[in-house]
Amino acid sequence: GLLVLGHVGCLLTAVSSTFWQLFTSRMLSGVAMGGALPVVYSLMADLFSAAQRSRCSSAITTSTGAGIILGQMLAGLAGPVYGWRVPFMLCPIPGLVTALLLFFSVGEALRGGKEDQLKEMIESGISYNQGLDWRRFCEVMKIPTNRILIWQGLPGSLPWGVIFVYFSDYLSQEKELSVE
Known part of the structure; x- marks a missing residue:
């Protein structure tokens, strides 16, 4: 949800016509993206074992940086030619496609499901809701x-x-x- 909200904020930036629309759309995008990373790392902990997490964390951090770099490159190349609004229309596309792919391919994670310390408790049918x-x-x-x-x-x-x-x-x- 936060991922989609952030990209919708980006799309709204492209159609902003007043300062407050621009301010609100950028704030919406920034808050959503800032709020998404903690959720992503929490989800990662529920989907991957402790042995796999450092690799997954590295992949998340690398793809976040790569996304920023590619977005800036796209804005730098498309903005001067097509106007400042076009990058705000193009940049959300990969993120929205990714959100759809994740929605349909990643099931609901079992909280604490990959924690060795909780394995016995979860297998006995007790849910972890800390x-x-x-x-x-x-x-x-x-x-x-x-x-x-x-x-x-x-x-x-x-x-x-x-x-x-x-x-x-x-x-x-x-x-x-x-x-x-």
């Missing part, structure tokens, strides 16, 4: 190490995301390097 609620989150946040790890995330990760996404724009606009 989740993160507000009370549990507060318990986790009482641990100083967890607070440090979470709070360093924004200043530690945000600059790299900005550099990765906007560096090509900087080179093109400020340093006048050609996209081609």
Whole structure:
């Protein structure tokens, strides 16, 4: 759902005619894409064994970066020729196709189904439904190490995301390097 919502936001960007439409469509797209990655990693943990997860995590991270690079290349090549709206119409297509393929090919994951520690419990018919609620989150946040790890995330990760996404724009606009 988040994947489709993000791509719909991208399509809405292409037809925006006011600042607030543009702002809302980009915000919708960004929130959906930012919210999708934690869900993807959680789903990965339920679909793959612990031994397979590092490889799967690498594939997810690599394809995320590749998607950003390909999207920027498409925007850099199509935008100057066809206008700024066309990349926002083209970029969602692969994502929507992927969403459809996943919807029809990946079944509902059994929560904790690939955890060795839960195997016996699940085989006996007891379902694992442990989740993160507000009370549990507060318990986790009482641990100083967890607070440090979470709070360093924004200043530690945000600059790299900005550099990765906007560096090509900087080179093109400020340093006048050609996209081609």
